[in-house]
Amino acid sequence: MDIVVRPKILVVGAGFAGVECVRRLERKLGPDEADLALVTPFSYQLYLPLLPQVASGVLTPQSIAVSLRRSRKYRTRIIPGGAIGVDVKAKVCVVRKITGEVVNERYDQIVLAPGSVTRTFDIPGLADNARGMKTLAEAAYIRDHVISQLDIADASQDEAERASRLQFVVVGGGYAGTETAACLQRLTHNAIKRYPRLDPKQIKWHLIDIAPKLMPELGDKLGRSALDIMRRRGVDVSLGVSIDKAGPEEVTFTDGRVIPTRTLIWTAGVAASPLIATLGAETVKGRLAVTSEMCLPGHDGVFALGDAAAVPDEAKDVEGAVCPPTAQHAMRQGKHVADNVIASLRGQRMTPYIHKDLGLVVDLGGLDAVSKPLGVELRGVPALIAARGYHWSALRTNVAKARVATNWVLNSLAGDDFVRTGFQARTPATLRDFEYTNAYLTPEQIRKRVEAG
Numbered sequence: 001m002d003i004v005v006r007p008k009i010l011v012v013g014a015g016f017a018g019v020e021c022v023r024r025l026e027r028k029l030g031p032d033e034a035d036l037a038l039v040t041p042f043s044y045q046l047y048l049p050l051l052p053q054v055a056s057g058v059l060t061p062q063s064i065a066v067s068l069r070r071s072r073k074y075r076t077r078i079i080p081g082g083a084i085g086v087d088v089k090a091k092v093c094v095v096r097k098i099t100g101e102v103v104n105e106r107y108d109q110i111v112l113a114p115g116s117v118t119r120t121f122d123i124p125g126l127a128d129n130a131r132g133m134k135t136l137a138e139a140a141y142i143r144d145h146v147i148s149q150l151d152i153a154d155a156s157q158d159e160a161e162r163a164s165r166l167q168f169v170v171v172g173g174g175y176a177g178t179e180t181a182a183c184l185q186r187l188t189h190n191a192i193k194r195y196p197r198l199d200p201k202q203i204k205w206h207l208i209d210i211a212p213k214l215m216p217e218l219g220d221k222l223g224r225s226a227l228d229i230m231r232r233r234g235v236d237v238s239l240g241v242s243i244d245k246a247g248p249e250e251v252t253f254t255d256g257r258v259i260p261t262r263t264l265i266w267t268a269g270v271a272a273s274p275l276i277a278t279l280g281a282e283t284v285k286g287r288l289a290v291t292s293e294m295c296l297p298g299h300d301g302v303f304a305l306g307d308a309a310a311v312p313d314e315a316k317d318v319e320g321a322v323c324p325p326t327a328q329h330a331m332r333q334g335k336h337v338a339d340n341v342i343a344s345l346r347g348q349r350m351t352p353y354i355h356k357d358l359g360l361v362v363d364l365g366g367l368d369a370v371s372k373p374l375g376v377e378l379r380g381v382p383a384l385i386a387a388r389g390y391h392w393s394a395l396r397t398n399v400a401k402a403r404v405a406t407n408w409v410l411n412s413l414a415g416d417d418f419v420r421t422g423f424q425a426r427t428p429a430t431l432r433d434f435e436y437t438n439a440y441l442t443p444e445q446i447r448k449r450v451e452a453g
């Protein structure tokens, strides 16, 4: 009897890039052409751009956790765990399953889409005292944390404690940080009505960024509109400022101010997943250097994309330009890389990825928004419709669309109950714990594992 050995395609990461890739492979490849496997720690694709709305309670966590198993063509073997190293010479990916067991997964083609982690700097106290806005657990944790600050301040007789619990600091004036600060400020603004013992004037949100402008991608006029909205709502926006040191009860800014606070949210950019460093290959600012076909030069069958890879931006006429780390690119790269994987299997020509940026949408909570779809500058309700319409249509399943739409309607009619769930009250709360950044192997450890079989 002949044994047919099908090539094995291993996709790492079930985010925007990985899921689009897997779905396309499932649709376009016959079951006899290849075996598909997906390594992912979670059984959902997280719709990250709506994370600030989970933190602020506009959406429930489940509504943006889009099921990986709800698809008619679904036939991929899902390996529950995280890739902790890749040996591209031996074509082995080392995976730590959610049980803790470490296994070697052999592959013929690998698609690396593990996304990014919060980028941090060597600032004293940052690693222990800051929280990010990159995972569902972080968003849920921050929501509980902010509500608990109101609860504790309300019960406290100590003025100094009240003051520190009612100040909140967000670092990062990109869209993630600005949306986070704006949405959470709305949360505390709306919640204060339920805390008659608290003085609303004591609640203070700070948004700081070392850059001279808020969301420079929006352009000068729209960026200024966003700044005006934030300041009108009482958010203290400081540009050209960062953090000198962070402690459990206060944060020192680089301009010398010391802010008493128990809440430091760090959204100052992203860095490629630590998985990329385990390859020992060339990188561009930490992202894997790939060709415009999203291939790793010199290694057949290795593809990388999304936030983890520096994919040349062929739509820009600028030498060395790479695609920005956005969902907009990651989704399209996911589809495109699947076509290139199929082309390489069938001995056809691969094509370069080219996509002209469609712009940016920024939901600041309530009726406040600024958006720039296709270069058109929008503010207020039209910008909000563009933002919500874009995200809603980008959600992958109809069930997720229904959940998000229902949440939006419910929240606008009934508001928030500001319930602190307490599910995560005892869980570790540092960036490292939420993003598992210390789980990875060194190239040397990977080589030894692979040699050991």
Ligand SMILES: Cc1cc2nc3c(=O)[nH]c(=O)nc-3n(C[C@H](O)[C@H](O)[C@H](O)COP(=O)(O)OP(=O)(O)OC[C@H]3O[C@@H](n4cnc5c(N)ncnc54)[C@H](O)[C@@H]3O)c2cc1C
Pocket: 012, 013, 014, 015, 016, 017, 018, 039, 040, 041, 042, 045, 046, 048, 049, 050, 051, 052, 081, 082, 083, 084, 113, 114, 115, 116, 133, 134, 175, 176, 177, 273, 275, 305, 306, 307, 308, 325, 326, 327, 328, 329, 330, 331, 361
């Ligand atoms: C708060 C926020 C707001 C944003 N708003 C926008 C926006 O409005 N518009 C926009 O275009 N972009 C936005 N982005 C950026 C966008 O979300 C990212 O660029 C996009 O998610 C990148 O897609 P990806 O597939 O590369 O990574 P991700 O979507 O992050 O997916 C990576 C996946 O890999 C998994 N993973 C990680 N490590 C491993 C491992 N070792 N092994 C296996 N799996 C692993 C992760 O769990 C995750 O599921 C926002 C990001 C944030 C944080």
